[in-house]
Structures are given as C-alpha cells and as structure tokens.
Amino acid sequence: MVQSSILGFPRMGVNRDLKKATEAYWAGKLSQAELLSEAKRLRLEHWNIQKKAGVDVIPSNDFALYDQVLHQIQDFGAAPPRYTQHGLDPIDEYFAMGRGHQKDGIDVPSLEMVKWFDSNYHYVKPTLQDNQVFKLNSNPKAVVEFLEAKEAGITTRPVLVGPVSFLHLGKADRGQTVDPIDLLEKLLPVYEEYLVKLKAAGAETVQIDEPTLVYDLPAKTKAVFKPTYEKLAALGDKIPKIVFATYFGDIVHNIDALPTNVYAVHVDLVRNPEQLDTVIGALGEKTVLSAGVVDGRNIWKTNLKRAIETVETAVQKLGKERVIVATSSSLLHTPHTLASEKKLDPEIADWFSFASEKAVEVAVIAKAVTEGPSAVRAELEANAKSIQARASSKRTNDPKVKDRQSKITEEMYNRKSDFPIRIAQQQKSLGLPLFPTTTIGSFPQTKEIRVQRNKFTKGEITAEQYEKFIEKEIQDVVKIQEELDLDVYVHGEPERNDMVQYFGERLDGYAFTTHAWVQSYGSRCVRPPIVVGDISRPAPMTVKESKYAVSISKKPMKGMLTGPITCLRWSFPRDDVHQSVQAEQLALALRDEVVDLESAGVFVIQVDEPALREGLPLRAGKEREAYLDWAVKSFRLSVSGVKDSTQIHSHFCYSEFQDFFHAIAALDADVLSIENSKSDAKLLKVFVDEAYPRHIGPGVYDIHSPRVPSEQEIKDRIEEMLAYLKPEQLWIDPDCGLKTRQWAETKAALTNMVNAAKFYRQKYASK
Numbered sequence: 001m002v003q004s005s006i007l008g009f010p011r012m013g014v015n016r017d018l019k020k021a022t023e024a025y026w027a028g029k030l031s032q033a034e035l036l037s038e039a040k041r042l043r044l045e046h047w048n049i050q051k052k053a054g055v056d057v058i059p060s061n062d063f064a065l066y067d068q069v070l071h072q073i074q075d076f077g078a079a080p081p082r083y084t085q086h087g088l089d090p091i092d093e094y095f096a097m098g099r100g101h102q103k104d105g106i107d108v109p110s111l112e113m114v115k116w117f118d119s120n121y122h123y124v125k126p127t128l129q130d131n132q133v134f135k136l137n138s139n140p141k142a143v144v145e146f147l148e149a150k151e152a153g154i155t156t157r158p159v160l161v162g163p164v165s166f167l168h169l170g171k172a173d174r175g176q177t178v179d180p181i182d183l184l185e186k187l188l189p190v191y192e193e194y195l196v197k198l199k200a201a202g203a204e205t206v207q208i209d210e211p212t213l214v215y216d217l218p219a220k221t222k223a224v225f226k227p228t229y230e231k232l233a234a235l236g237d238k239i240p241k242i243v244f245a246t247y248f249g250d251i252v253h254n255i256d257a258l259p260t261n262v263y264a265v266h267v268d269l270v271r272n273p274e275q276l277d278t279v280i281g282a283l284g285e286k287t288v289l290s291a292g293v294v295d296g297r298n299i300w301k302t303n304l305k306r307a308i309e310t311v312e313t314a315v316q317k318l319g320k321e322r323v324i325v326a327t328s329s330s331l332l333h334t335p336h337t338l339a340s341e342k343k344l345d346p347e348i349a350d351w352f353s354f355a356s357e358k359a360v361e362v363a364v365i366a367k368a369v370t371e372g373p374s375a376v377r378a379e380l381e382a383n384a385k386s387i388q389a390r391a392s393s394k395r396t397n398d399p400k401v402k403d404r405q406s407k408i409t410e411e412m413y414n415r416k417s418d419f420p421i422r423i424a425q426q427q428k429s430l431g432l433p434l435f436p437t438t439t440i441g442s443f444p445q446t447k448e449i450r451v452q453r454n455k456f457t458k459g460e461i462t463a464e465q466y467e468k469f470i471e472k473e474i475q476d477v478v479k480i481q482e483e484l485d486l487d488v489y490v491h492g493e494p495e496r497n498d499m500v501q502y503f504g505e506r507l508d509g510y511a512f513t514t515h516a517w518v519q520s521y522g523s524r525c526v527r528p529p530i531v532v533g534d535i536s537r538p539a540p541m542t543v544k545e546s547k548y549a550v551s552i553s554k555k556p557m558k559g560m561l562t563g564p565i566t567c568l569r570w571s572f573p574r575d576d577v578h579q580s581v582q583a584e585q586l587a588l589a590l591r592d593e594v595v596d597l598e599s600a601g602v603f604v605i606q607v608d609e610p611a612l613r614e615g616l617p618l619r620a621g622k623e624r625e626a627y628l629d630w631a632v633k634s635f636r637l638s639v640s641g642v643k644d645s646t647q648i649h650s651h652f653c654y655s656e657f658q659d660f661f662h663a664i665a666a667l668d669a670d671v672l673s674i675e676n677s678k679s680d681a682k683l684l685k686v687f688v689d690e691a692y693p694r695h696i697g698p699g700v701y702d703i704h705s706p707r708v709p710s711e712q713e714i715k716d717r718i719e720e721m722l723a724y725l726k727p728e729q730l731w732i733d734p735d736c737g738l739k740t741r742q743w744a745e746t747k748a749a750l751t752n753m754v755n756a757a758k759f760y761r762q763k764y765a766s767k
C-alpha cells in the first residue's frame with residue numbers, strides 16, 4: 001500500500017490561537033501552565049485534523065512555541081552562556097533567545113533570526129562557541145510530543161532538523177571563530193542519544209530534515225552527509241527508521257552525497273519534478289521514496305491527475321511498498337483551512353487548497369495509487385473540474401495589462417541622470433544635515449489602530465470616521481518625530497494592515513482572505529494576498545495619507561511603498577504565469593503610484609524590497625542571474641518615472657549582499673537602508689570593495705526585540721560602520737519598521753539614536 005504523509009502542519013491554530021496565547025504569556029496575562037496547555041490543545045487538534053483527513057503518517061515535534069530550530073538549540077544544550085547564566089526558567093530562557101529579555105536586571109538581546117531558505121518564515125540561528133559542548137535535555141521535546149500523541153491514540157513520526165543542516169544553518173558566536181560543521185563529531189552523539197530515546201518511546205520512524213542538501217555546499221560539508229548517516233544506521237534497531245527529508249530544491253547536484261542506508265528519502269517534486277529519475281537511480285536497494293507532490297509553499301489546488309501520474313511513475317520503478325505520497329515540504333507556509341474563508345468569491349475559492357485541504361489531497365492521491373482511481377472517482381472528477389475552470393476563467397486575463405506591458409521602453413528603466421547629479425539636486429532641495437536620521441516607515445501598530453481598522457472592516461464605523469482616526473494618528477507621529485528631532489519623517493503607515501496585504505487589497509488581479517494567516521516569525525503572522533490574474537492599479541493607493549502627512553510636516557516626509565518583488569514574494573503568486581511577468585505588472589502599477597506621490601509633493605519616496613534576496617534561487621548560476629535581471633528591472637521600472645531631485649530610497653532587512661552585490665548596485669537607489677544591527681559590520685566592507693558611491697543607512701539597532709539600546713551601544717555601532725562607510729554616505733536609522741514595538745520603547749530607542757547621530761554630526765562638523 002502507498003502511504004500518505006505530511007512533513008509538518010501550521011501551528012498557529014484556526015484563529016491564531018498560539019499567537020494570542022504566547023503574546024498573553026509575554027504580557028503576564030497568561031500563566032506558563034496555561035500557555036503550555038493551550039499549546040497541547042493545538043497539537044492535539046492538528047493531529048486530529050490530519051487523522052480525520054485519512055493521512056497515514058502524521059508528524060510530531062513540528063510544533064514550536066516560537067521556532068523549531070530554537071527548540072533544538074535548547075534541547076541540545078546549545079544556548080549561549082549569556083542566556084543560561086541567569087538561571088531563567090527554561091521557557092523564559094527559550095523566549096529570551098527568540099526575542100531578547102530586558103527584565104529584573106537581566107539585559108540580553110535575542111539571537112539572530114534569518115529567513116528559512118527562500119520562504120517568508122524566519123528561524124533562529126544556532127550560535128555556537130569555539131569550545132561548544134552539546135548535551136541532550138533530559139526530557140527532549142520530540143520525545144515528550146511523541147508520547148503526548150501516543151497517549152491520544154495517534155502514532156506519529158517525529159521531525160528533527162538533521163545534524164548537518166543544524167550546523168550548516170548556524171554560525172560562530174561574536175568573537176568566536178569555529179566553523180560550525182567542525183562541531184559535527186561533538187553533536188552526533190546527541191542525535192544518537194535522541195534517536196535511541198525516541199525509539200524507546202515507541203517511534204518506528206523519524207523524519208530528519210536535511211534541506212541544506214539542495215544548496216551548493218562547501219566540499220567539506222557535502223562530504224559529511226554519508227558518514228553521518230552511516231554512523232546513525234550502525235545503530236540499527238536501536239533507533240527509529242530514518243526518513244531523510246530534503247525540500248525547496250533539487251538534490252541532483254549533490255546526489256553523490258545522498259545517504260543510501262536510510263529507510264526513506266523525501267524529495268520536493270513540486271519544485272523539481274525532473275529530479276525524480278536521478279533520485280530513484282540513487283536510492284539504496286530497499287530505500288523508500290517519499291514523493292513530495294502536494295505543494296507546501298502555495299495555496300493552489302493540487303492537480304490530482306498530474307500528481308497521481310508522478311507517483312505512479314515512481315511506483316512502476318519501485319513498487320507500492322517503496323513509495324510514500326507527501327507534501328513537498330512542511331505545510332507551515334500555508335494557511336490553516338479554507339473553511340474559514342466566508343467572504344471569498346466561490347468561483348475563486350474553488351481554486352485553492354490550504355493546509356487542512358492539502359491533508360485530504362495527500363490521502364486521496366495515496367488511495368488512488370493504492371486502490372486505483374475508481375476508489376476516489378468523485379474526488380478526482382471534482383478536482384478536474386476545478387482545474388479546468390481556473391484554466392479557462394476570464395478573470396485571470398486582462399488584455400489592457402498585456403498591452404501596457406508590450407509598450408515598455410528601455411528608457412523607462414532609467415533615472416534621468418546619474419547619481420552624482422541627482423544627489424546634488426536632492427541635497428539642495430532637501431537640505432539634510434550630516435548623518436541624517438530617519439525611520440523605516442511604520443510606527444507602532446497599537447491595539448487602538450487595529451481595533452479601529454477592525455471596526456471599519458466590519459462596518460461599525462464609517463470611512464469618514466476611519467479616515468479622521470488615521471489623520472489623527474499621522475498628526476501624532478509627526479509631532480513625535482518633531483520632538484525626537486528626526487530629519488526625514490514618515491507618516492507611520494497606520495492605515496496599513498501589512499506592507500503587502502495592503503497593496504494586494506488595492507490592486508486588481510488579487511484576491512485576499514480574512515483568516516489565511518501564515519507564521520512569519522515567533523508570534524507574528526502575515527496574511528499573504530493571492531495573485532489570481534493580471535495585476536493593475538485601479539486608483540492611487542497611498543497618495544491621500546502621504547499628501548496629508550506632507551501638509552502637516554516642517555521637514556521632508558518620505559512616501560512609503562512596497563516594491564514589486566516584495567509584493568510578489570510575500571503574496572501567493574500565480575503558478576500559471578512566470579513570476580517575471582507578475583513582477584512587471586506590479587512594477588507598472590507602482591510606477592504610477594510613485595509618479596502620483598511626486599505630483600502630490602512627496603519628494604522622498606522609499607520603495608521597500610526586503611524580499612529581493614529571499615527570492616534568489618537557492619543555487620548560484622544561470623537561474624539566479626536570470627532572476628536578478630528581471631527583479632532589478634522591475635524595481636527600476638517602478639521608480640524611474642521621477643525627477644532627479646526626488647530622492648528614491650530602498651530598504652532591505654538584511655545586510656548579506658556579498659553574493660549579489662552587483663544587483664543591489666544596479667537598483668540605482670539614492671539611499672539604501674539595510675539591517676546591520678545584529679550582523680557583523682564587516683559585511684559593510686563590500687560597499688568599500690565595490691566603491692559604492694550612494695548613501696546607506698545600516699540599521700543601528702534591532703527592532704525585533706522590545707529591548708532599548710543605549711546611546712553608547714548605538715555610538716559603538718556607528719563607529720564600527722565608519723570603518724567602512726564615509727560620513728557623508730551614512731544615514732542613521734533602525735534596522736526595520738517599528739510596527740511591532742510599543743511606543744515607550746520606540747521613543748526611548750529613537751531618542752538614543754538621534755543623540756548618537758548628533759554626537760557624530762558634531763564630531764565631524766569640527767573636522
């Protein structure tokens with residue numbers, strides 16, 4: 001029989017219950033016991049959804065209170081000493097690593113958090129010491145959760161991030177020099193002990209995620225896969241059978257590193273169906289293939305006929321007992337259930353499948369292959385009808401958009417003059433001081449803002465009342481920026497629910513949801529809008545608020561837009577049209593918005609592109625260059641309609657540009673604001689090496705944590721930056737928007753930031 005399986009399920013719950021519980025715990029409104037009991041309730045609910053859907057292999061330990069990698073850091077005794085030295089309760093120590101801790105005389109920032117491969121999910125980076133010691137927690141999480149499921153009558157397959165990926169995705173702590181992969185010898189005994197415990201608890205199989213195998217790996221890292229899994233295999237029946245899982249790419253280039261002595265190998269056949277033959281050819285004699293045919297990264301209904309054909313190809317070669325039907329990756333990246341969407345147009349809703357519906361899909365595919373299509377005839381017929389309806393729908397096609405795309409000219413990609421001419425004009429008209437201070441756009445999205453927006457959405461207040469409320473919010477943030485003495489103001493983005501969803505809701509060609517939340521990091525979620533057809537802008541989207549903000553400000557006010565690549569990457573894109581086409585449509589819509597902002601008197605405009613890097617194909621080569629080509633062109637198309645004197649900013653929440661610096665330079669933005677508060681200032685060296693002439697604001701403090709940085713800390717950071725950047729190039733700003741922060745900490749942090757900037761302004765003025 002062909003089994004069905006899921007690699008991981010979203011953990012927030014149908015109503016973002018986990019978010020609510022963790023935030024209440026942090027606010028002291030929920031006890032730890034209540035938090036843990038809510039987490040347990042959610043796990044049980046999610047296992048039951050999968051069981052009811054008919055899934056044979058259900059994962060456990062895919063749940064996390066904040067992040068699954070962070071749980072493993074703690075389970076392996078790999079929390080850096082600055083967290084363990086305070087004797088915090090384990091759960092609080094865990095959250096301290098995730099989000100920092102500034103309470104009861106303890107002041108420790110969070111660990112670095114970065115994107116999980118090319119997704120919009122963030123994981124906490126294992127941060128390792130030269131003399132790192134690993135020690136397994138006496139009650140490791142995967143064992144606890146396996147037993148919890150067992151007690152509820154559900155046999156699960158625990159999930160662990162594998163040893164090679166855990167180390168490869170980690171880094172040496174500040175001041176340490178260890179290459180994480182060199183710690184493998186020390187780490188492996190902990191995995192062995194963990195697996196023995198899982199087997200003792202009754203786990204027959206375990207899913208070990210080694211997604212780093214899809215990357216281009218250093219030879220040293222690639223070489224350790226086989227010996228690592230040989231060592232584990234040598235434990236024989238003492239440990240569960242290993243499902244070695246890869247996803248988000250193909251493993252053909254690393255096929256010689258694929259272990260042959262594991263029970264099963266999982267591959268992503270949604271992204272890379274062409275790898276099937278090579279992978280089958282490289283499997284061990286008895287190894288099972290876990291065929292990832294249901295997309296874990298998007299929300300389109302699976303084409304069941306096509307998925308069944310793929311699985312049958314594998315069955316023909318391996319036999320039914322050696323094939324498992326699976327999701328391509330964890331379903332963490334998809335919303336909980338389509339059933340919550342009461343407002344979607346039924347025609348469009350019929351094209352979608354969220355996590356709970358995907359659970360049914362894997363079960364149906366497995367049944368079709370095991371028992372033959374007639375066993376699921378009704379499901380297959382309904383599916384074929386939906387797929388056909390979407391393919392032939394008029395709603396996906398807009399000739400006016402296509403016509404405009406065909407008329408794009410070369411000059412539409414270029415600003416009128418080069419940077420030296422532009423910056424001279426901008427300096428003249430904006431009159432900014434040395435080390436200008438600014439923020440990245442959003443100010444705290446307070447409970448009051450969310451409540452008012454919710455009332456407006458439900459029709460409990462009128463558009464006029466909501467508009468007045470937003471104007472008052474803008475007035476308040478302008479006043480606060482005056483008091484803080486910032487140099488370039490922002491309007492604070494109070495009218496926006498999210499920097500992508502807000503635009504999706506205002507563009508034709510998009511559908512948007514009411515409950516389709518996806519975890520982004522920790523307790524934070526996003527509701528990606530869905531690109532269903534050709535995109536265009538029916539009306540200005542941000543001009544009213546920016547124009548109002550300009551009218552009440554004595555200093556330059558930045559207009560704030562989300563760039564075409566970020567709009568695309570943080571939406572669920574279409575899968576029937578190349579992403580470059582969708583990005584170009586977005587760029588044209590944004591181009592009109594940029595020009596309209598300028599006409600409304602907004603002469604500093606920031607077009608955020610934080611997702612540019614995340615969209616990079618995971619491996620270097622032709623595909624990456626092709627992506628960068630259309631991504632850069634989309635950005636340039638969106639901003640190049642303005643005069644030289646209008647200053648274009650862009651923002652990225654990271655600072656690792658080494659592998660695609662040419663693209664960052666090619667954006668030709670006048671000012672870049674980037675993350676640099678948690679990464680090493682050495683990363684700025686690339687701007688020196690490449691003689692980058694334009695302006696840069698490397699974020700001087702971390703906005704993901706409620707912790708307030710001291711003035712001295714910020715000065716130290718600026719000093720480090722000045723080793724790489726010229727004073728006349730340097731802007732002073734936080735490393736991202738402030739929407740997740742409270743006002744008290746925001747004002748305190750910005751006061752320290754402005755003072756630090758003034759210190760350097762004075763110092764350099766006298767030079």
Ligand SMILES: CN1c2c(nc(N)[nH]c2=O)NC[C@@H]1CNc1ccc(C(=O)N[C@@H](CCC(=O)N[C@@H](CCC(=O)N[C@@H](CCC(=O)O)C(=O)O)C(=O)O)C(=O)O)cc1
Binds near residue numbers: 120451520526527740
């Ligand atoms: C910059 N980042 C972003 C990413 N992706 C995006 N799509 N957007 C981003 O900003 N990726 C990388 C990073 C990740 N960072 C973040 C930062 C912050 C959040 C966040 O704050 N998310 C919010 C939800 C935002 C939102 O859509 N809010 C809506 C709905 C608010 C709500 O919950 N309303 C209540 C009713 C009101 C009440 O009583 O409180 C309800 O619906 O029940 C809005 O403001 O209208 C979060 O809370 O998680 C995400 C990623």
Ligand SMILES: N[C@@H](CCS)C(=O)O
Binds near residue numbers: 560651736739
């Ligand atoms: N302008 C946005 C950028 C976040 S990446 C903000 O400030 O929230």
Ligand SMILES: [Zn+2]
Binds near residue numbers: 651653736737
């Ligand atoms: Zn950002």
